Amino acid sequence: MTTATSDGTSDATADATAGAERAPLPRPYLLWLAGTQAGLLGDAALYFALGWAASAHGGGAAGLVLTAITVPRTVLVLLGGAVADRFGARRVMLAGDAVMLAATVALALVAGGPVTPLWLLVAAAAVIGTVDAFYLPASGSMPSRLVPADRLPRALALRQAGGQGAVLLGAPLGGLLVAAGGLSGAAAADAVSFGVVLLVLLRVRPGGGGPAAVPSAGRPAGPAGLLREAASGVRLALGDPLLRAALLLTGAAAGALLPVVSLLGPLLARAHGWTVGTAGLVSGGQAAGVLAVAGLVAWRGALPRAGAGAAAGLCTASAGTAVLALAAGPVTAVAGSVVAGIGSGLFACHLGPLVLTGTPSSHLSRVQALLTLVQSLALVLSNALLGLLADAAGAALPTLLCALATAAAGLTALATPTLRRA
Structure with a gap:
């Protein structure tokens, strides 16, 4: 006999749901994820190498190289989402990997010598930013195309864990590659990683439910049609x-959380006189x-x-940020x-599956593109404002403001029925 649970579902339904959540992730997704992680590690190493090479020309040059990545990615990302939804995410990713494979091979061949010309660094950064604008929305939609909805949280958590691992290992790997072969060595290693991803994508084919591969009669062709699709x-x-609500929450989190470690953490360390190791x-x-957390959810x-x-x-992140702002010693x-x-x-690990399962399959890449745009704009604005405030009042005050903003976003989310019940 089946009995009803407190939320109105039967025990049999709850057991079936739990069983589906514990089922193995699809092999095509695991294969795609393995290839993607290899690409992320190669990218992280190349980004470190580009930054190191740019620093030889001074701080302004380093900032110019970073800007050359950010600007095309931000300007073109909505168009990139429309392209991926119209022509297929896999096709866009194959094209992006092929372009980056050619670009990194060319960079490895040209970037010899102790000092890489600044124009070459800016050109490489612009290619990376342009390809990212099309690649990121397509890649962000792939889990939903390869994994059933009931297993998406575990799939995305595993991807999150792999991404963090690439961030942790990328800079040390980039340093080793630069020490051994300069920027050319890092570019060659990234070219190998793009080759791996390309081979994996040739074997992985998303199942049904994806967008049409060609424009239909009701979809206007050409750039104007793509812009209208991006607007839709x-x-x-x-x-x-x-x-x-998820977009607003994503923007709040990007603006209040991401600068804490990348911008305010180093400023706090310098204010306390801590070492670079700390x-x-x-x-x-x-x-x-x-x-x-990602490992536990996976x-x-x-x-x-x-x-x-x-x-x-x-709310948890807010508490940790407040502790960081008020810490008097490295351990705290x-x-x-x-x-x-x-x-x-x-x-x-919880918002990602919520967005993917709440997005129609016809608009998966476009919504992912919009998420990327919201994050980028919020981060650019907050980095500028928080940096100015840190110069005027010290790093502790903007860090505390980030903690308050994060707490406000969390409490607002809890008070929003649409999010709270999702």
Whole structure:
């Protein structure tokens, strides 16, 4: 005999759901993820090598190289989402990997010598940013195309863990490659990683439910048609209560959480007179917290209510950020960073599946593109404002403001029925 649970579902239904959540992830997804992680590791090493090579020309040159990545990625990402939804995410990723394979091979051949010309670094950065604008929305939609909805939280958590691992290992690997072969060595290694991803993508084919591979009669062709399709993705996300709330929450998290470790952590370390090694431990603590949560969710599954889990993650991250801001010693600072990472992991591992399952299959890449755009704009704005405030009042005050903003976002999410019940 089956009995009803407190939320109205039967025991049999609950057992079936739990069994589906514990089922193995599809092999095509695991194969694609393995290839993707190899690409991420190669990218992280190349980004470090580009930054190191640019620093030889001075701080302004280093900033110019970073800007050359960010600007085309931000400007073109909505168009990139429309292209992936129209022609297929896999096709866009194959084209992007082929372009990057050719570009990294060319960079490896040209970038010899102790000092790489600045024009070459800017050109390489512009190619990376342009390809990212098309690749990131397509890649972000792939889990939903390869994994059933009931296993998406575990699939995305595993991807999150792999991404954090690439971040942790990328800089040391980049340093070793630069020491051994300069920028050419790092570019050659990244070319190998793109070759691996290309081979994997040739074997992985998403199942049904994907977008049409060619324009249909009702879809206008040409650049103007793609721009209208990109605009329709924005209208869809802003018109859907769940997606609209998720976008706002993503922007708040990007603006209040991401600068804490990348910008404010090093400033706090310098203000306290800590060593660069301690600053690295603070950054590593955050990554370790994200990794721990992502690994747990990949193993055990996510919380039943994804919206509440994302909100709880923001509140947890707020507490860790406040501890980091008020820390008087390195041990407390690292502990606060770990707690902030745990909260960040909870947020990412619950909001991601919520967005993917709430997006129509016809608009998966466009909504992912909009998420990328919201994150980029929020981060650019907050980095500028927080940096100015840190110069005027010290690093502790903007870090505390980030903690308050994160807590406000988390509490607002809990008070929003659409998110709380999702």
